[in-house]
Amino acid sequence: MKKAPLELTLRTEKIVHGGQALARHDRFVVFVDDALPNETVRARVYKKKKNFAFARAIEVLEPAPERIPSDCPWTGDCGGCTFRHCAYPAQLRFKKEVLREALHAIPGASELIADLVPAEETNDYRNKMEFTFGATPAGELRLGLHRRGSFMHIVPADTCWLQSAASRELVTRMLALAKRLNLPAFHEIKKTHGLRQLTIREARGTGQRLVELITTISPPGLQEQFLATVEDLADTAYFSLNTQLHGPPRPDQRTLLKGPGHIEETLNGLRFRIGPDTFFQSNTAQAEKLFARLRELATRAGRPALALDLYAGTGPIALHLAAVADRVIAVESWEPSVAAARENLTLNNITNVDIISADVNQALPPGIPPAVDLVVVDPPRPGLALAAIDWITRLAPQEILYVSCNPSTLARDLALFMAAPYHLETVEPYDLFPHTYHLETLALLRRKN
Numbered sequence: 001m002k003k004a005p006l007e008l009t010l011r012t013e014k015i016v017h018g019g020q021a022l023a024r025h026d027r028f029v030v031f032v033d034d035a036l037p038n039e040t041v042r043a044r045v046y047k048k049k050k051n052f053a054f055a056r057a058i059e060v061l062e063p064a065p066e067r068i069p070s071d072c073p074w075t076g077d078c079g080g081c082t083f084r085h086c087a088y089p090a091q092l093r094f095k096k097e098v099l100r101e102a103l104h105a106i107p108g109a110s111e112l113i114a115d116l117v118p119a120e121e122t123n124d125y126r127n128k129m130e131f132t133f134g135a136t137p138a139g140e141l142r143l144g145l146h147r148r149g150s151f152m153h154i155v156p157a158d159t160c161w162l163q164s165a166a167s168r169e170l171v172t173r174m175l176a177l178a179k180r181l182n183l184p185a186f187h188e189i190k191k192t193h194g195l196r197q198l199t200i201r202e203a204r205g206t207g208q209r210l211v212e213l214i215t216t217i218s219p220p221g222l223q224e225q226f227l228a229t230v231e232d233l234a235d236t237a238y239f240s241l242n243t244q245l246h247g248p249p250r251p252d253q254r255t256l257l258k259g260p261g262h263i264e265e266t267l268n269g270l271r272f273r274i275g276p277d278t279f280f281q282s283n284t285a286q287a288e289k290l291f292a293r294l295r296e297l298a299t300r301a302g303r304p305a306l307a308l309d310l311y312a313g314t315g316p317i318a319l320h321l322a323a324v325a326d327r328v329i330a331v332e333s334w335e336p337s338v339a340a341a342r343e344n345l346t347l348n349n350i351t352n353v354d355i356i357s358a359d360v361n362q363a364l365p366p367g368i369p370p371a372v373d374l375v376v377v378d379p380p381r382p383g384l385a386l387a388a389i390d391w392i393t394r395l396a397p398q399e400i401l402y403v404s405c406n407p408s409t410l411a412r413d414l415a416l417f418m419a420a421p422y423h424l425e426t427v428e429p430y431d432l433f434p435h436t437y438h439l440e441t442l443a444l445l446r447r448k449n
């Protein structure tokens, strides 16, 4: 007989990175989904390790004052939001605490951490959404977001508040079309053919919209019907075939059905071209604040003669620095982003930035002079490789600006820079992703002379 799941009554303490509330039960630490600090909850354990367990709150016996009713019927199921049941000011406080805990071993960091820069718009803030086709166990077609912890199950997204009303409308229409044509969803485990993904990108600065349907099937008439379904809401539309059934839905054949194939976004007056594959910060309004502040901090010690933008992506940081530094060198390893960054330079008539295609995590990339005043790093979640920290500190820039999306790798890397030795001057977190546990941090280090 299958064992009944373990249920515990727990008193929660604090939020940890990942958005769960930490609770203790005997010698166990339990990470509880859907709970807030200082609550008593009945929780069902879904994963048990030697010294800790994961559980989900199934009943709130004593709610925290910050708890609010969620406005989304899929709260708790959907992998998109973690905090829809939490008042926004408290989300910001909890994220600051997570950052404080992560940086607890860094001398002086605790007092330096500023309050999170809040988002004015806590709904409808994402400029990119990727919706997946799937089916319920009963076989009903769905188009939406992945269920929390599942790559197979999909929750509907027609009520998802992270996107705009136009985006919700596109999801609703696309699902209706697929149902009308009786088209199957691609099956992630069986690898059977079908519709895979609907990507919607919306430039907040210009209002332009890019829509892409990714599918492993192309029955006669589908392209035309797809275009007719999205045409009035899309400035650019792609119908894209994905013939490789293993791995993520990467199209190997794109048909441009409408528009120029890209949209244009703006950040603090700078123009950026965004295609279906281009990486771009997904909260335009908050990215503007973050980059404007970064540009301000970049000149604290005077105008840099040479600034480096490492892990540059499509170049938004380099383009911001171009206005305040004599010369900027940006380094990025992913070729499509390197090409997009170069296009963005041309689009903005910027001539004092060079883009180098190289792996920052290896040795000093060729073409970087020995005297650098400022280094900006914006690495992915794993943070900086030791080799990168080594060559950056040997360049001995006066200032290092660190943009981080992961408090724990930020803590590790700050400690290494401070041993170089650098002094930590500011730690400023930004809320780019309201209702999720994610936070972005901008830290400034100055070289000790």
Ligand SMILES: C[S@@+](CC[C@H](N)C(=O)[O-])C[C@H]1O[C@@H](n2cnc3c(N)ncnc32)[C@H](O)[C@@H]1O
Binding pocket: 279, 280, 281, 310, 311, 312, 313, 314, 315, 316, 317, 331, 332, 333, 334, 337, 358, 359, 360, 361, 362, 378, 379, 380
């Ligand atoms: C967090 S994104 C930041 C991009 C950019 N700064 C922005 O704000 O849009 C990190 C970037 O680092 C790039 N990247 C990852 N590993 C790299 C490496 N070893 N060397 C150079 N670039 C790398 C990724 O391709 C990605 O564009």
